[in-house]
Amino acid sequence: MSMSVSATLAINDEVARRHSAGLSCLPLGFGEAGLPVHPLLTAELSRWSGVASYGPVTGIAALREAAAGYWQRRGLHTTADQVIAGPGSKALLWAVLRACGGAVALPRPSWVSYAAQAALHGLPVHLVPTPPGQGGAPDPERLATVIKAAEAAGQPLTTVVLTLPDNPTGTLAARNTIAAVCELARKHNLTVVSDEIYRDLVHDAHADFVSPAELAPERVVVTTGLSKSLALGGWRTGVARFPATPAGDSLRADVAAIASEVWSAPAQPIQRAAALAFTEPAALRERVRDSRRLHARIVAAVADVLIEAGARLTYPSGGFYLYPDMRELAGRFGVADDTELAAVLLYRCDMASLPGSTFGDDPAALRLRIATGLLYGDDDEQRTAALQAEDPVRLPWIADHLHQLNLALTGARADARPGRREPRPRRTSSPHDAS
């Protein structure tokens, strides 16, 4: 077996290695939200730090009830019995793909781990391009073609995954696209997995958000977690909502069985704090609102820098990612595929990003995923200031990061080529020395 570490986590490890070696690096690779733990949750985790029983495989009742309430407030009738908590929604998605157990349709591009998880299970994957500007959902017409071809080939699809809003593109599929996917799923008896971990980070809080679970409740598994909206990635806490049907119960039971043999249950003290988070007290709602505003502002500022450097992109409508088309810049650098472009940017321009091909995209499309979550500050003080600032772009360390990005993209020497030699140690202009 030859496998490699998830690209998003690998770039995080690489940036950490560069920092500890005293090398500067603009950390635009990893999808970490980069914001402090809210004091309410710090206190709650402390409060439960003396608890260490295993608890139920599907998660403690308080957490499952709180998650049910979370969905209830978003118009999805949910009982605690429909919910499984896991150590991250990643783990739950992995188990759900296994429990569904057949060929999987994914949007192209899509989050790195869906395809890797399906590969771990030995399940066939079909990458279906998204409609223009609507990341996170396969184009329904193309999906219909793929469904028919897979049926004809004797390996029918069982599952289609949506990401709403999307990672890597930061865009949100339109209601009629989602409805068309749901209709196809109903017609061909597919399970729809709706990864809604960025849902609360749709920049316009009044935007029309439709979950497939509203349209085809009998066949949609929704997953979410606290890693993005409350920046709790390292707490590893996610929840999945299963259909309230016999088939949904059976799928949920299979996921619980898998969980029981792999991770047993999420860490108990973390579950307790997560239970509070999912009840959404006012202070946390306010924090999510501030985070959403900060992400939207910085994403817009980064978009401006990218566009100035010749990139083309659809303005993101949620989360903290951008997905520019960098063909013009790549042309100037004389590189023809996105992995080479990302390497040039990392080794010559000290800027970490991820190539679109990591997300299943065409290397020649020269897309990069740019994550803004680690630009907000080097410590909790700076990050809190960023959350509270009238205009965070004017905070000196953020302004410096944006300036660095501008330099990296426009000031980089046009003859730059990726090389094997280590970049020269240089600390003077490191964004991580800014303060």
Add this chain to the structure above:
Amino acid sequence: MSMSVSATLAINDEVARRHSAGLSCLPLGFGEAGLPVHPLLTAELSRWSGVASYGPVTGIAALREAAAGYWQRRGLHTTADQVIAGPGSKALLWAVLRACGGAVALPRPSWVSYAAQAALHGLPVHLVPTPPGQGGAPDPERLATVIKAAEAAGQPLTTVVLTLPDNPTGTLAARNTIAAVCELARKHNLTVVSDEIYRDLVHDAHADFVSPAELAPERVVVTTGLSKSLALGGWRTGVARFPATPAGDSLRADVAAIASEVWSAPAQPIQRAAALAFTEPAALRERVRDSRRLHARIVAAVADVLIEAGARLTYPSGGFYLYPDMRELAGRFGVADDTELAAVLLYRCDMASLPGSTFGDDPAALRLRIATGLLYGDDDEQRTAALQAEDPVRLPWIADHLHQLNLALTGARADARPGRREPRPRRTSSPHDAS
């Protein structure tokens, strides 16, 4: 797909259900250590409750270094680079079995999850009986036969698992048995997975403990965790030590790749506290010593009750399990297989245990696994008293539990048969009301 929840976790859920329904139940089923979190660790988890970055896939450096030190103190030269931390050693074992990727030899009986994990991976399992009184290691002669047969059948073994000391039997394989297994592994190029999660709970701290990693360092993966020695099951923290060889590095890289697509990393605040635990400060060494003494004392007392009731057993030498042969009792009850016997004991005698067949054993051998970890008290106050008592057997709630067990085994009506009707609510003599 039709799967069921791990039997050990399922019995835990069932006992919890019975308690919340006001039904009494002697909780001898689940392998939870049932002791309080040490205040040093509660404080450490609190201290890190504001940390929520993902951190490295293989675990934070402090934890990997601490785990290396832990093994170093036990005579196994280890560097942090050889270590991966995961959300429980269960998750790591699952990933290691997958990374080894071939047929697996397991002792018979052995912990419920090894075979279930191999089945999840689609890997063939060979159950190899243990030498009499030496649970946790396959009989070397029988193992040799299995290796040859598997080779001849074109599905050669890649992996053999040992549990030292053992769950379910509580016994410890002898040095020459372990050496013979290592020799076979070397001859046939197998990876030995040595699950040593009960290592620090060998009752006689001066007993001869040999890890296969001392005998065949080039091919042994050792796993351990804090769930048993420090009763931190619900914290989900385990570590694996890989051989310091190119093959070991490659196996470790594969496990990291799997981890990155399934759980990302263990929960960060938990990792911080676990890092302290693995440095083994004096207060925690003392706690482990007290726990070991308590387990040994109660296991011995339960053994006496079992023997009085006609059971035959090898006295356990580690952990908090007993594995009696209950043929005589079963005969009195008129039942012929262990699942029926466990059902009679649960539904008629209010005693939860697990049948040996759950661990791969012959149902007609009429073995039960009895876990003592949940007898020590209903709250942290009682459990702390149990840890500190001169003779814990004389504490009223423990004496009451032992009396209950005696009644269950000897006072139960000989005509008792398992039935579908719910047992009558009865709270008066519930061990969980004792105080």
